[in-house]
Structures are given as C-alpha cells and as structure tokens.
C-alpha cells in the first residue's frame with residue numbers, strides 16, 4: 001500500500017466516486033431482484049464464466065462449449081473471475097441472464113492491483129505450463145521463481161521446453177543442449193513434469209495436447225519463449241488478443257487485460273490474458289519462498305534455531321540436506337537469490 005497522503009480534494013473525489021458506484025450497483029441489484037420475481041428468468045442451471053467485463057460476464061452452460069450468454073450478477077456475490085463455476089438463470093425474453101451463486105473453487109490466481117491489494121484473476125486452473133526455450137536462455141533462478149509462485153497458489157506447474165528444433169547443433173555452444181538436458185533432469189528428479197515441443201516442427205505437440213486434455217491450463221513464461229506461437233498452434237483460427245466489442249463505443253474493450261477461457265479443439269481449456277502470462281513475476285512473500293522449494297519441505301522446521309536463515313547457522317537442517325545431496329546447490333543458490341531480490345524490492 002502506498003503511504004502517500006491524499007489531499008482533501010482527492011479523498012473527497014474518491015468518496016464521491018465510491019458513492020456513485022454504490023448507487024449504480026444498488027440500481028442494478030433492484031433491477032435484478034425485479035427480474036428474479038418476474039418469472040422472466042429460466043430455472044437455475046450450472047455454468048462456467050468464460051470472460052468478465054466489469055459488471056457483465058459471459059457464461060457458458062456446462063457441457064455446451066461455444067454457447068455463450070451475457071449475464072449480470074447479483075451484488076451479494078463475491079468478485080467472480082474467468083474459470084468460476086457458477087449457478088445462473090437464463091432470460092426467457094432474450095435479455096441478459098443472471099448469475100445467482102458461485103460454486104467452490106479448486107484454485108485461484110490473484111494478482112496485486114495498482115494499490116498493492118490482491119485481486120482474483122482466474123480460477124479452477126489445473127496446470128501452470130511454464131514455457132522455456134533454448135532462446136532466450138533459461139536461467140534456473142527465473143524458472144524457480146515461477147515454480148515458487150505456482151507452489152504458493154497450489155497449482156501444479158509443468159515445464160515445457162519449446163523450440164526443440166534449435167537444439168540440434170544450434171545455440172552456438174556444443175555443450176548447451178546437454179546443460180539444458182541436465183537442468184531439466186534435475187527438475188524431473190524434484191518431481192516436476194517436463195515436456196518438450198517445437199511449434200516450428202510440431203514435435204511433441206501430441207504429448208502436450210494429451211496433457212492439456214480434460215484440464216484447465218494457463219501458459220506463463222518470459223517474453224520470446226513462444227507462448228503466443230504455442231497458443232496459436234493449439235487454438236488455430238482463434239485470435240486470443242481480440243476482446244468483445246463494447247456496446248456503447250463499438251471499440252474493443254479490455255482487450256489487453258480481461259482473462260478469457262478457450263476450448264482447445266483437441267480437448268481441455270486454456271485461460272489466457274497478457275496479465276496471466278506474466279504470472280510468477282508478481283510480488284511474493286518471503287515466507288512463501290522457502291515452502292515454494294518443494295524438496296526443502298521435509299527439512300523445514302528441523303533447524304536448531306527457530307529463526308534460522310539457512311545461511312551458516314550450526315544445526316541447519318536445510319544445509320545438512322544440501323550436504324547429503326537431498327537438495328541441489330543450484331536450488332539452494334536460487335533460494336537465496338530470490339530471497340535477496342525480495343529484500344531489495
């Protein structure tokens with residue numbers, strides 16, 4: 001949170017905007033209450049939120065991919081996000097439907113807004129597919145940062161090495177391919193799934209499609225690794241950048257921020273937005289970092305000193321695990337690096 005003091009004029013403006021917002025929400029809610037009494041809405045049925053635009057949502061009836069209905073939502077609901085399973089009622093008069101309830105979420109991605117408060121962005125995600133490539137060269141430090149973020153939200157990360165076509169004889173260094181392989185083998189030993197693919201040669205795409213099938217995934221990773229290429233290959237003919245048209249202006253709205261749910265033709269779902277692709281680089285708490293290194297977990301809490309920093313204290317269980325080979329030096333370095341980077345931020 002910003003500690004900057006607001007001027008009186010600024011706080012007055014914010015208050016006024018909030019009052020206006022409240023009044024608008026109340027008006028919407030009154031209208032919805034009338035509709036709900038008026039029998040103009042069909043029976044309650046399960047649905048899935050596929051996109052979210054401020055006060056309106058696009059929902060899809062469960063089991064009917066591609067059929068979308070514009071809905072508004074009751075004011076008593078918590079903030080809803082793309083991926084949410086909900087209960088809704090369709091309008092029998094061709095108007096907007098109403099979302100009446102939110103079902104329990106299996107997982108939730110949140111990101112800090114401009115004031116540093118966590119806002120939910122997407123839910124019910126099974127896999128965070130972390131895309132890496134020979135170019136740009138992956139740094140294990142950055143990979144670990146993404147992995148920690150995924151562990152923190154409790155969603156299984158999957159490592160996907162894209163651009164495998166560049167490995168043969170390429171990347172300027174003869175040993176590079178082996179270094180990359182060794183790195184990936186280490187991640188597999190820790191317990192992460194590793195896939196390899198090339199959108200250029202289409203190698204490995206079937207394995208990837210098999211993984212995505214019957215699950216909901218997001219693609220994350222640094223710029224240039226091939227996320228857009230992968231999404232375009234897996235969703236042929238779909239422009240993921242294009243949002244819906246705004247009713248009043250006819251111009252695209254929220255095209256860069258709104259998360260949207262897509263069905264892969266081969267099965268499975270993708271939730272995508274430029275914001276989601278940056279997941280992992282959002283702020284993290286120092287206490288999450290240690291637990292985010294999942295092979296460290298059996299040793300956490302066994303150090304001699306309760307406030308052990310795992311740097312050089314005697315009786316450090318994490319250091320001992322490192323000596324025993326249960327923790328890799330690369331991961332230990334990465335842990336310290338990520339912690340240091342948080343302290344500086």
Ligand SMILES: Nc1nc2c(ncn2[C@@H]2O[C@H](COP(=O)(O)OP(=O)(O)O)[C@@H](O)[C@H]2O)c(=O)[nH]1
Pocket residue numbers: 162163164165166197198199200201221222223224225226227228229230
């Ligand atoms: N050689 C090779 N290049 C690829 C592959 N996939 C993507 N690229 C290239 O990598 C660059 C970045 O791809 P892009 O999809 O925009 O990456 P993003 O920033 O992660 O969305 C582009 O020049 C792509 O043509 C691949 O499998 N092999």
Ligand SMILES: [Mg+2]
Pocket residue numbers: 227228229
């Ligand atoms: Mg891109």
Ligand SMILES: [Zn+2]
Pocket residue numbers: 303308309310311313315316317318319
């Ligand atoms: Zn310790």
